[in-house]
Amino acid sequence: MYSENIISSCEVCNRCWANFKGLSAEELEQVNKNRYEASFNPSEIIIKQGSPSSNAIFLTSGLAKVYMEGYSGKNLIINLAEHSTLLAGPGVHVNSRYCYSVAAITSVQACFISFDVIRTIIAGNPAFALGFIEDLSEKAFRMHQKILNLTQKKMHGRLAEALLYFADEVFHSDDYEMLLTRQEIGEMTNMAKESVVRVMGELENEKIIRAMPHSVKILDKDKLRVISEKG
Amino acid sequence: MYSENIISSCEVCNRCWANFKGLSAEELEQVNKNRYEASFNPSEIIIKQGSPSSNAIFLTSGLAKVYMEGYSGKNLIINLAEHSTLLAGPGVHVNSRYCYSVAAITSVQACFISFDVIRTIIAGNPAFALGFIEDLSEKAFRMHQKILNLTQKKMHGRLAEALLYFADEVFHSDDYEMLLTRQEIGEMTNMAKESVVRVMGELENEKIIRAMPHSVKILDKDKLRVISEKG
DNA sequence: ATTCTTTCTTGACTTATGTCAATGCATTGC
DNA sequence: GCAATGCATTGACATAAGTCAAGAAAGAAT
Numbered sequence: 001m002y003s004e005n006i007i008s009s010c011e012v013c014n015r016c017w018a019n020f021k022g023l024s025a026e027e028l029e030q031v032n033k034n035r036y037e038a039s040f041n042p043s044e045i046i047i048k049q050g051s052p053s054s055n056a057i058f059l060t061s062g063l064a065k066v067y068m069e070g071y072s073g074k075n076l077i078i079n080l081a082e083h084s085t086l087l088a089g090p091g092v093h094v095n096s097r098y099c100y101s102v103a104a105i106t107s108v109q110a111c112f113i114s115f116d117v118i119r120t121i122i123a124g125n126p127a128f129a130l131g132f133i134e135d136l137s138e139k140a141f142r143m144h145q146k147i148l149n150l151t152q153k154k155m156h157g158r159l160a161e162a163l164l165y166f167a168d169e170v171f172h173s174d175d176y177e178m179l180l181t182r183q184e185i186g187e188m189t190n191m192a193k194e195s196v197v198r199v200m201g202e203l204e205n206e207k208i209i210r211a212m213p214h215s216v217k218i219l220d221k222d223k224l225r226v227i228s229e230k231g
Numbered sequence: 232m233y234s235e236n237i238i239s240s241c242e243v244c245n246r247c248w249a250n251f252k253g254l255s256a257e258e259l260e261q262v263n264k265n266r267y268e269a270s271f272n273p274s275e276i277i278i279k280q281g282s283p284s285s286n287a288i289f290l291t292s293g294l295a296k297v298y299m300e301g302y303s304g305k306n307l308i309i310n311l312a313e314h315s316t317l318l319a320g321p322g323v324h325v326n327s328r329y330c331y332s333v334a335a336i337t338s339v340q341a342c343f344i345s346f347d348v349i350r351t352i353i354a355g356n357p358a359f360a361l362g363f364i365e366d367l368s369e370k371a372f373r374m375h376q377k378i379l380n381l382t383q384k385k386m387h388g389r390l391a392e393a394l395l396y397f398a399d400e401v402f403h404s405d406d407y408e409m410l411l412t413r414q415e416i417g418e419m420t421n422m423a424k425e426s427v428v429r430v431m432g433e434l435e436n437e438k439i440i441r442a443m444p445h446s447v448k449i450l451d452k453d454k455l456r457v458i459s460e461k462g
Numbered sequence: 463a464t465t466c467t468t469t470c471t472t473g474a475c476t477t478a479t480g481t482c483a484a485t486g487c488a489t490t491g492c
Numbered sequence: 493g494c495a496a497t498g499c500a501t502t503g504a505c506a507t508a509a510g511t512c513a514a515g516a517a518a519g520a521a522t
Contacts, residue, residue: 067446070383071462093368098341099375122361126354132491133364137324140371144299144321144330147378151421155509161285190382192510196418197471213470213518231302385480413500423480428501444488445502463522471503481506488499 005037006109007060015060015083017109027121027128035113040104041066047087047102055112057087062108064181065171067187068100077188078172080105086135088115103177115121134139149188153231158189159199160228163209167218174218183215203227236268237340246291246314247342248327250362258352258359266344271295271335278318278333286343288318293339294401294410298301298418299331308419309377311336311401317366319346336410381421384462391432391459393439398449406450413444434458 006015010020020031021101049069051075052128060083067077076098081087089164090101092115120166122129149161149222166176180187183193191199200211208224210217218224238244241251241263242438251262268291271277278288280300291314298308309331312318322330323346352460362440369394380392393416398405420427425437431442449455 004477023237026447028508068379070379074383076379076382083433090368090371091367094372099372119361122364123357126360129357129360129364130350130353133360133367134324136364136371138376140321140367141330141380143371143374147374147381148299148301148307150378151307151381176415179467194471194511195509200298201471412498423482425497425501426479432501466519466521468519470516471515473514474512474513477506477508478510480508482504482505486499487500488498490495492493492495 016138022127033053034117040108047098053098058111059083060109063105066102069083071111075187157231160224162189178216253358265348271339276334278329280332284323284329289342290314291340293337295333296333297333307416388462391455393420409447
């Protein structure tokens with residue numbers, strides 16, 4: 001898991017947080033001096049919910065799942081994360097603990113940056129602080145959407161939404177390799193894995209998708225959108 | 232709804248946001264000059280989801296419900312708000328729209344402060360910015376909890392949780408006047424109003440609470456906590 | 463190739479929860 | 493006081509979704 005830093009410097013890195021773009025050379029150097037990289041194999045845990053949150057983490061390559069460990073071992077996957085995403089969670093500023101876990105799905109390269117540095121920059125750079133606020137806000141906004149989705153839609157709507165999320169926001173194609181298991185799709189949509197199989201089968205019968213265990217092809221995106229919106 | 236400002240100045244107001252405490256005299260005066268008060272009768276809407284978010288709003292007296300308008304007219308009450316709470320929502324920094332509605336439950340007095348002023352202060356006062364970040368984080372944190380509660384607990388657990396929330400965080404007593412209708416309790420716990428009635432009846436049969444249409448008395452708080460935690 | 467393990471799939475069954483319809487009980491306004 | 497309204501309550505019923513058990517497929521390890 002330990003390795004030398006691969007990326008030579010923050011200055012030349014284009015996989016990091018958009019909010020770092022506006023930093024001065026000194027601020028960026030401060031970040032660069034206080035970071036270290038690590039790699040993770042599939043299924044390895046990058047962030048563990050409940051542990052002290054001392055670092056902000058950014059993926060530089062690979063895909064990870066962000067999930068909460070709920071009651072009696074039941075997980076809820078909040079989203080998938082790629083590069084350019086700040087991983088830390090609101091817990092950092094509440095009780096200094098991560099309030100979600102993050103686990104690698106593919107091989108992952110990650111960059112750890114101490115939160116002390118982040119806080120220093122927030123205090124000294126108003127634009128950065130505002131960027132930070134915008135990032136927090138957008139994530140909170142998505143949580144608001146998600147809570148409606150999970151509580152007010154039926155299984156078909158929730159699954160359709162997840163399939164569209166993969167196509168539009170993760171794999172950027174309507175024909176993608178499905179990197180999550182049926183179990184994990186269920187953890188994302190709050191369904192039992194058996195229900196995921198059943199509903200996917202129904203969507204396939206209606207010729208809306210083509211579903212193989214390890215790939216999904218969206219055949220009728222409009223219909224899928226309707227299902228997702230009507231719940 | 233319109234009225235002269237009742238509170239003479241922010242300086243003497245103790246019902247506002249804790250984060251305003253650290254402001255300089257000039258900053259506070261700037262806030263004071265750009266605010267206006269309004270009163271609302273029960274059931275009147277203070278913030279309407281989707282409308283442009285130009286103001287931060289603080290209640291100075293009364294109780295309001297914060298809720299999202301979901302699919303096909305179904306609401307989800309996120310929480311109840313009293314004084315000292317910033318009402319605006321993450322939408323402000325995402326698309327400049329309120330992402331939830333707020334409606335008065337009792338008579339409410341509210342203070343409107345332009346977001347331009349807030350933003351100016353954020354830019355000039357790092358401590359205030361950090362306070363803002365903490366506020367956002369805490370609300371996001373609660374949303375994370377809520378999403379687990381709503382998706383992973385059964386009705387008894389969700390209702391128990393709401394009853395404890397009223398007792399511990401809103402009315403500060405185990406014997407309180409129930410200001411929400413059964414319908415609204417349902418919107419808070421994602422239950423049909425009939426289910427609220429039924430489950431409350433069961434909790435009453437088990438001598439855990441004493442429930443009248445307009446008041447609730449918690450008889451066995453430990454048992455209620457167990458139900459809330461076990462789901 | 464063969465075992466072993468994990469995941470996927472299917473069908474039968476159970477359970478949680480929502481919906482509908484009818485009724486009762488309060489509160490408000492006239 | 494009396495209608496009118498909104499809310500609470502109840503029971504019968506419908507439906508969504510989870511659970512369990514078994515087997516099939518697909519990979520990984522030997």
